[in-house]
Amino acid sequence: MTREGWIRLVIVAAAIAALEALCRTGIIHRTVLLAPSEMVVSLWHIFQVGELNSDIVSTLRNVLLSAAIASVLGFAIGAVIHALPRVRHAVEPLLASYYAIPTFMFYPIFIVVFGVGAQAIIAIAVLLSIVAMITATLTGLDRIPPVLRKTARVFRMSPAKRAVMVDLPAAAPYLFTGVKLTFAYSLIGVIASEFILSGAGIGYAIAYAYNNFNNPRMYGLMLLVIIVAVAANTALDAVDRRLQARLRR
Amino acid sequence: MPAPDVHARLKGVTRIYGAGTSGTKLHALGPIDLDLERGEFFSVVGPSGCGKSTLLDVLAGLAVPTDGEVEFEGKAIRGVPDGVGVVFQEDASFAWLTVRDNVAFGLRRAGVDAAEIARRVDYAIGFMGLRDFANAYPSQLSGGMRQRVCIARTLVLQPRLILLDEPFGALDQQTRLLMGDELLRLWRETRATVLLITHALDEAAMLSDRVGVMSARPGIFIDFVATGWPRERDSRIVSDAHFGTITARLWEKLRAESLKSIGSAP
């Protein structure tokens, strides 16, 4: 691990230790925040009892589904837009401002359309993350060096073959960055939706625990979300960096 | 023969990175002895990594030597002395200012009064052929034009010693030759002492009164070649037979050092 990696580890560990100390000594009251060690114990307990297993599975399944749908759909839409320059010019300003819109306010509409359930959640998560994938696809296809396309023509490749053997690998680093963002937004979208109104899932379980003053369970689950987010982000980031290194010619 | 008027002097200057620490040390430069005569045009050539830029940094007061003395106009220097101008290799023009504001930048920070600033800036812009672009932004200009902006920005400060660190490195050969002519014009007009760092032998040979050849790292001077050119010179001296002699002599010394620096036996 690099020197910076060690420093980071020390800082994070020190922060957790400080938090632990503040909680244990009562400076931060129990009703506000549990000590990190207690959160870990609570999370372990949650796994052991297994009562929330279906919620956890439901959330993870929804996240993966949304991310997959948004990635594939986003890539398809992005590729189509890329091929139609006039459409692109009209649509691009909207894409640029998309993330200015608080997409969550459309959530109630989805509830009414799909009812309270996984479909509404997945719909909102896809809505949130798809534009990131579209933008990444457009950038990736843009950045394919023209010389590669020329090479494909010299080799007399058909458009389909070129798309698979030249375009896709060449754009892969950007596409993967899109996938990484899509996953992050899907996670945020799913959890936030479950939190605001849902009958199942980790987000819902956290809200339920909060409303019932069940701090241990609430913080155990919050810890779970943090762990999942950081782990997924780190893993995807590592792959992303490998792909990016290919770009540096 | 009148005693040479020494404008700047390096005596026994060395620079060792990591000196005074327990880590690895890099002996980058020296020991260097150099006397710059007032008003001369002096070039430094040497293989990659020999410490040419370090030498310029030390002379400019941007770096402190590990050993030795640096004098400018008879006094030891501390920090960047007044009267020294530096032009760097990379484009240092400020992207957010127009050409005119870029050129005026140093004068404004120094608190020179507005009328004087306007006068000097107008002169420098005209001198460097930037009049048509005075209100343009650097992003709208070519690399050569941007370097002219940087040179103009240094020029308005009326430096008595001008240091240039491979200023034309990023330019194509033809632009380089023309910029070399500009530099000579500048030198004659301002009567400043010029020290030019370059890796291009032809550039050193045609522009300078004297060329210092540096060895591979740690760089020391292994030869000083006097060119003997008249003051009123320009790039057309490349057709002079003497030009070939100078270049040949420079390369003879430099070739061995270059091979050393890339790790092959001479």
Place this chain on the structure above:
Amino acid sequence: MRKFGDFVLLLVVLLALWQGLHMIAGDTTLTSPADTFAKLGSLMRTEQFWANAAETGQAFALAVVISIIGGVGIGTLLGLNRTSGTVSEPILISLYSLPKVTLYPLVLLCFGLGMSAKVAFGAMHGLIPVALFTMKAIMHIKPVYLRTARALRLSPGQVAATIALPAVLPEVMAGARLGFSLSLLGVLIGEMFASKRGLGFMINSAMGLGDIATIMAVAVFLSVFAIAANALLLLIDRAIPR
């Protein structure tokens, strides 16, 4: 001219899609564009709507100010030193991709229900991108600018004001735009489940009543505001020479 024409065409297409969806899904699911705008018009004539808008606006304004001042401050401090910058970047990115909604209970417990919680939600969302972009901008200042500053013998204050500040402005603006949008999102989400006032609350209570028209009217209002504000910021951004 053609570009504007294309844009209008796109709007027409979107409105047509909207109308189409309405006709398929029915009035109780999705109100038509005409009905939505009519509803919005009538809402905008009520005092209550503007009271809610003011509440949201107040929280949003505060959240933005905190995000920008705090973000620029933190970003500058972290970015000045190369090591602190490199160390902090992954941490900030992780915080950025964390579903901050999971921290909402904590915020509520600290701030209670009300304005300060909303501002905290908004600031939580907006601060990190501003800090991240500012930090990276400072770390990426062209080294030759700093060497030029030394060669010109500028004082630290002069370097900060006349070189560092203009050099980082474009990137900081990009971060501020993102922080602006995310702050709005944070405030709205906060209102949606933990407030008795504000536009977010309006949407939530309309949902409870099945009042689709109101939900959509408010959503359109917010979207127009967000897009217009973002477009304005983009215009300012484009005016900066770089």
